[in-house]
Amino acid sequence: MINFAKIMLRTNMLQRIPIKSVLLLIVLLHLGNTLAAQDCNIKLKGQVLDESINEPLSNVSISIVGQPVSYTDSLGNFEINNLCKGHVHLFIFHIGCESKKVFMELKRDTFVTLKLDHHYHAIKNVVLKGDAHNDESIRSIGLNEILASSNKTLAEATATLPGVAILKTGNNVSKPIIDGFFGNRVQIVNDGVLLNSQQWGNDHAPEIDIAAAGEITVIKGAEMLSYPGNALGGIIAIKSKSIGQDPHLHGIANYFFDENGRGQTANVLLQKGGKKMGIKWVGTYKNFGDLKSPQYFLTNTAKREANTALQIEKQWSSKWQSHLNYSFYHAEIGILIGSHIGNLTDLQLAINSNKPFNTKDTFDRTINAPRQNVNHHFLTLSTNYFANTKNTYSITYNLQKNNRKEFDIRRGGRSSVASLSLEKWSNYLELKRNVQINPRVNADMGIQQTYELNRTDGNTGIIALIPNYAQYNAGAFICTNIRKNQSAFNIAGRIDFTNLTAFPITKTLPKVYAKQQKVFLNKSLGISHQQQLLRKWSVKSSLLYVERAPSVSELYSGGLHQGVSGIEEGNDALKPEKSIKAQTSIQKVMHHHWTFKTELFVQNVRNFIYLQPQQDFRLTIRGAFPVFDYQQTNALLGGANAMIVWENDKHWENSFKVSYINGRNLKSKEKLIYLPPASFTNNLTYRTLFNKKQNELSANLGFNYVLQQTGLTATQDLKAAPPSYFLANVGLNYQWKLSESELLLGIACSNLLNTVYRDYLNRQRYFADEQGRNVQVRVMVKF
């Protein structure tokens, strides 16, 4: 997506017009009316600054169709003469930056200040902004990275950020882990609204197509409390970019071929803006066959995905603005056939087998049982009212429908009948007000209501693990931003009322669905403080208290959970979790070349909910099964991430990351399971320009070293943690800038050495090796 800045021109002389845009700030200055603009005699002058350090950027190419290319000088200044009155597209290009297209209406000689986010590869927001959405605890990936990974899942795309890891069930199902938390404790916010699906299952991936995203950020500070869901770990927020006012049709077409799995991914984005209305459409199709580990095919790991998204923005008047977002996600996912096991004996056999059972010797695209079929509809209608310079109001309504079907290998021709089929509806209504109390204080406040309804399909022939339920949630929050000189405070609080009515099956005879009701009241509080010590030092700290009500799965699940080969029993006596988290991040920039960043956190969770394996196995006709009960304990987690980035002005960039996390169950004194093991990542990039600085070549070489997870006792897991492993990857991209478009060709190879390894956080590690070498070819056209 190209970022089109909004430009408003007024007739007043020497009028300064600030323009709001995420990555671009443009100030237009009227240079004097005396040079009454003749048709093709307009001068456009400007300066380009590095957004993060506010210093001029030299050698930025600025082009307008039909004009020779101009470059900024050492002071970041440029000048283009002999322009005609009317609409122009400015094409701004700089090595290592995301290219920008700016649409503007030229009426007279004009001066523009353009800010480019030059450090997007490294660490953002060195400069103190004090804005809730631009602070240090928010880390994000931008459009270029999103486009480059749009053949991957949301979790894989965000895992490049410090503190984020992935919990996988095979290669097709992955969910993000933030600071050691996942599932119900991490929320995904799409377009400002919580994704409401079945996130309780470790084998349930979030229903998000990242190709429609403009920016993906991880939120861990106090501003997290302006969203419902009481995320103990953090929030992953997906934002689509504003369409803007460019009245021309623009688009992006992106195609990937992955050799491993013979996968094809195609994305198309089309958009057309305007003063009154803008419209954008995104479509994605993915078709992957069986993946291959270095030594064998991972039979039945094929996948299909078809997604579409529509965004409409409408400017009713200068004060009124509405938008509509609709997206549909559809996925059919095969689950490794060798991981489908019955009782404990089967499990032991499957674990000890050196090749997964039923592995085929040939490549296959068909998806057989066990498989998942997921459909998710997401509709948002939102209206903003800019009442005056101080007050903005907004109403947001959202409707979601999630349909999840899981198919097992069944007898009697029932493999085509889902063994788990859930349909969930959710309704969301939000009223929000933003008020600028004074130039230093800004507050966001709102009320949010969610009503969700989950129904299980009565025709599966199996009692569903999750019962039918209805849940109503009402929440209110306030989030205040206070700026003072070189520091900023963010104080937030929220309160949530939850009323849950569920129909779980009784554990005693006769088995019936008995109505159960639960009411919870949760309070959360957070404070963040950011301080710029010296010019290039920045420190951000926050203290958060969050309460989370137990979810339906934790309270009432009952039955055999195939994915974990165990009988899971909910516990209706669970109390809300109460978490206190203290975190700090320190960042230092040295001579424009070196950036150091350290993040530390410690978190204590009272009433931490977890699955405790029981002493006795339960004997059923299918053999013995381990029984897991939901229980509560107190848990303590702590971790550190460090990052060192070195940049050479022109060509080289190297980033090195280390992350470590540990957690303990304070009652049993055991280490918590599924914590990411310590890891080291290094990525070296070389960039250079060709052909009058119009074309860019970039090459990168990356290493990833993951240590073996330690400290777990033998009874905690089915199989000991896999040994440490080392992976290498390379990539080469060449980007052509044509008169009105861009073309990118890329080739990349992951797991270059075809390493045989297993990852601790992949639940398929009990049965199979990870994916082997993959060569990927990519073509992208932007116009």
Next chain:
Amino acid sequence: MKLFNHSFALVCCLFILLVSACKNEKPTVENEEETITTVQLKFTPVGGGQSIDFKYQDVDGNGANPPIYTTDLLDSNTNYTVQVTLLNEASNPVENITDEVQSEGVDHQFFYMLQPTSIATFQYNDKDDNGDAIGISTLCQTKGKSEGKLKVILRHKPNKKAMEVSVGDITNAGGETDIEVEFDFKIK
């Protein structure tokens, strides 16, 4: 502000409408047609005589009441034909699951495992459409007076071509366990 009030009212109405439209009803308990509650082994002496029944029964399924085992003493040095019957007694009328397994014979195989292995032998006495064993019918030959355990396993989608699977060794069979029950095995 008027437009705001109007749209606010509209959105609220929409929310209430959808909330009230979604009434949650108390569901009825599913008929779990795939459930097997009962495993019967009928031991009939080859030369004729009184047959002996082994039975495992767990009508209420997972949890609740524990399963009931019924066994009897077998004669020493005797050849028996053994016939398996699988029932779902939780459904009304009682369903015979054996037929379902028989008709999907290529996807199923029973395994009979004795502990200690020397007290008797089991031999497959039936074939699926591919000519591989199913194990609904077997021949059992008892040895001298002894006591042990008999484990009966039914595998769904095993690899019948894997090594030793055709002679009743489960090690390389794979697949998913549909039944795994263990009886006392006593020879008088």
